[in-house]
Amino acid sequence: MLISAEDRLVRARAVLERRHAIPTDLLAPDISASWSRCLAYGLDPEKPPALKHAAPAALRLAREAAGAMRPLVLAEMENLYHQIAGSNFMIAFARADGLLLDTIADSSFNATAHVTRIQPGCFWSEQGCGTNALGSVAATGRGMTIHGGEHFFNRYDQLTCTAAPVYGPSGVLAGVLDASSDCRSRQQHTRALVGMAATQIENGLFRDLYRNAIVMAFHSRAEFLHTLSAGLMAFDSSGVLMGANPRAKLFLQGLPTEAGMRFETLFRGTFGAFLDAGRHAPQTRLQDGVGSVFAAHVEHWPPPPATVAAKRVPAAQGFVALDPAVVTAMRQVEAAAQRSLPILIRGETGTGKEQLARHAHEASGRKGAFIPINCAALPENLIEAELFGHADGAFTGARRGGAAGLVAQAHGGTVFLDEIGDMPMTLQAVLLRLLDDWTIRPVGGGAARKVDVLLVAATHVDLADQVEKGRFRADLYYRLDAVEAILPPLRARTDFAEIAKHSLASLGMNTDIDAQVLALLARHAWPGNIRELRNVLTRLTLINPQCRIDCASVEALFKTPETPCAGLRGQTVARITAVHRELGGNLSAAARRLGVSRNTVYRAIRSQRRENA
Numbered sequence: 001m002l003i004s005a006e007d008r009l010v011r012a013r014a015v016l017e018r019r020h021a022i023p024t025d026l027l028a029p030d031i032s033a034s035w036s037r038c039l040a041y042g043l044d045p046e047k048p049p050a051l052k053h054a055a056p057a058a059l060r061l062a063r064e065a066a067g068a069m070r071p072l073v074l075a076e077m078e079n080l081y082h083q084i085a086g087s088n089f090m091i092a093f094a095r096a097d098g099l100l101l102d103t104i105a106d107s108s109f110n111a112t113a114h115v116t117r118i119q120p121g122c123f124w125s126e127q128g129c130g131t132n133a134l135g136s137v138a139a140t141g142r143g144m145t146i147h148g149g150e151h152f153f154n155r156y157d158q159l160t161c162t163a164a165p166v167y168g169p170s171g172v173l174a175g176v177l178d179a180s181s182d183c184r185s186r187q188q189h190t191r192a193l194v195g196m197a198a199t200q201i202e203n204g205l206f207r208d209l210y211r212n213a214i215v216m217a218f219h220s221r222a223e224f225l226h227t228l229s230a231g232l233m234a235f236d237s238s239g240v241l242m243g244a245n246p247r248a249k250l251f252l253q254g255l256p257t258e259a260g261m262r263f264e265t266l267f268r269g270t271f272g273a274f275l276d277a278g279r280h281a282p283q284t285r286l287q288d289g290v291g292s293v294f295a296a297h298v299e300h301w302p303p304p305p306a307t308v309a310a311k312r313v314p315a316a317q318g319f320v321a322l323d324p325a326v327v328t329a330m331r332q333v334e335a336a337a338q339r340s341l342p343i344l345i346r347g348e349t350g351t352g353k354e355q356l357a358r359h360a361h362e363a364s365g366r367k368g369a370f371i372p373i374n375c376a377a378l379p380e381n382l383i384e385a386e387l388f389g390h391a392d393g394a395f396t397g398a399r400r401g402g403a404a405g406l407v408a409q410a411h412g413g414t415v416f417l418d419e420i421g422d423m424p425m426t427l428q429a430v431l432l433r434l435l436d437d438w439t440i441r442p443v444g445g446g447a448a449r450k451v452d453v454l455l456v457a458a459t460h461v462d463l464a465d466q467v468e469k470g471r472f473r474a475d476l477y478y479r480l481d482a483v484e485a486i487l488p489p490l491r492a493r494t495d496f497a498e499i500a501k502h503s504l505a506s507l508g509m510n511t512d513i514d515a516q517v518l519a520l521l522a523r524h525a526w527p528g529n530i531r532e533l534r535n536v537l538t539r540l541t542l543i544n545p546q547c548r549i550d551c552a553s554v555e556a557l558f559k560t561p562e563t564p565c566a567g568l569r570g571q572t573v574a575r576i577t578a579v580h581r582e583l584g585g586n587l588s589a590a591a592r593r594l595g596v597s598r599n600t601v602y603r604a605i606r607s608q609r610r611e612n613a
């Protein structure tokens with residue numbers, strides 16, 4: 001008697017749950033092999049063990065270790081998210097050991113119970129979660145779909161998951177890309193889309209690794225030459241093979257495709273003649289050693305040595321960036337901005353976070369405005385209206401005729417959310433929604449509209465730590481943290497002298513500063529960082545009308561209790577708020593007097609208010 005696939009699965013589960021045995025005849029071979037492995041790990045289908053989590057700090061390290069792969073993966077995840085039409089699904093990427101690095105879920109999936117389990121930082125290995133697409137693909141290295149009751153644990157029988165392996169250029173499994181949804185939202189083409197996205201990442205990794213080599217694409221059918229199914233090979237300038245992607249190896253099956261082989265051992269004709277032809281025609285004919293014919297083209301020429309950094313964006317006039325950590329941060333934000341990925345900048349007050357955000361905006365090539373928004377400065381009840389606009393008469397004090405909101409003003413440009421760590425929890429949820437669909441919904445009604453903005457957020461606090469303490473939403477943190485650039489404090493920078501000299505020049509002072517004075521200044525702790533340095537230099541130039549700064553005046557300034565920097569060192573909330581009061585509540589004036597940022601003054605006032613409440 002013929003029984004349906006669903007009935008076979010029900011019978012198989014009954015056998016598994018009663019006898020802990022695997023009914024191979026009732027299951028697809030991949031599923032029964034995975035169930036067998038689960039039993040061998042000692043898993044009990046009725047008793048799923050607690051899900052393992054990595055601490056936020058460990059997750060951050062893992063994300064950093066993913067290096068250049070992560071922006072590629074995130075960009076593909078975004079594409080995939082938009083390609084999979086419909087709702088109630090999630091895109092996830094895990095390391096080969098199952099550690100989930102990133103997820104993007106639509107809001108309906110966000111609302112389901114699964115979302116608490118499928119979050120960055122969880123381990124989705126087969127050993128911990130039983131048969132599941134992420135874990136089982138990592139275990140086998142092959143693409144798989146695990147549907148409903150095929151999951152080893154009952155708890156996941158409402159999910160359908162499709163995953164594809166992502167291999168690095170050296171052939172090692174680099175990670176697993178997954179699309180999961182509620183069983184009812186299952187879509188036939190998901191498997192193909194996930195597979196294509198994984199290949200796209202693999203090809204991106206290949207091109208990135210061989211960016212200084214000659215990369216050739218080829219295909220047995222000319223019309224597929226510019227598609228994902230083309231073979232890719234990288235050669236050095238003398239024609240020695242450096243690497244080949246899996247498709248290339250497949251096309252040249254039986255020929256030696258290991259690195260180190262010469263072009264001439266694989267193809268007929270010389271490497272020089274192939275390059276010549278490639279320079280003059282968009283497509284050339286290539287014949288391999290056994291006579292198969294391919295359409296080929298040189299898709300990438302090595303950049304001349306002097307222009308290797310061509311896509312890099314020079315620092316703006318006045319932004320000193322000779323310190324290696326700052327250069328790294330600049331490169332990170334450039335890469336993310338050019339792919340429109342959200343950027344998180346972390347650094348102490350006055351380290352140049354806003355400057356770096358402006359650099360990201362420049363690097364993005366966006367023509368729209370750069371809109372800085374200080375989350376700590378906006379009154380809590382008005383932030384949403386300020387950000388997303390409001391309708392006419394939406395609340396007492398609302399602008400007549402309504403307002404478009406700051407995010408709308410940044411359409412085509414960049415929104416810089418400073419002090420994101422101070423954003424109240426309720427608003428974090430609203431911001432998360434914006435990151436999901438880039439649609440702004442004005443407070444009090446009004447037409448929702450799509451916006452195209454680059455989002456850069458900055459914070460002086462460790463958000464991972466805030467997440468652990470329950471003060472910041474984990475899901476928002478993981479979305480914002482696509483790229484985290486860290487600015488070092490001034491005391492740790494190797495370009496202190498250049499910053500000091502530059503700051504003096506930019507203050508319009510024709511003052512000289514010698515090595516001894518610089519060494520003395522460099523010993524200071526600079527809790528207010530570059531902003532504090534600028535304030536101190538301003539004062540020093542005022543004290544020295546002869547335009548010479550000497551060690552004695554620096555020492556005297558650091559000793560005087562009322563100097564801006566000394567004030568900062570011994571600063572307490574009470575001191576800041578006292579100065580603020582003394583200056584009639586003028587924040588900027590208080591910040592200037594104390595040599596701290598306006599944010600520091602806001603924070604002090606808020607913390608005093610909290611204490612008084």
Ligand SMILES: Nc1ncnc2c1ncn2[C@@H]1O[C@H](COP(=O)(O)OP(=O)(O)OP(=O)(O)O)[C@@H](O)[C@H]1O
Pocket residue numbers: 318319320321347348349350351352353354355356418460499502530531534597598599600
């Ligand atoms: N790399 C740099 N070279 C020269 N000047 C800099 C550099 N970075 C920052 N500055 C100067 O330091 C001051 C503080 O910079 P910025 O406002 O960008 O810091 P921030 O980290 O955003 O501060 P906050 O946390 O207080 O908002 C500004 O006057 C800026 O021009």
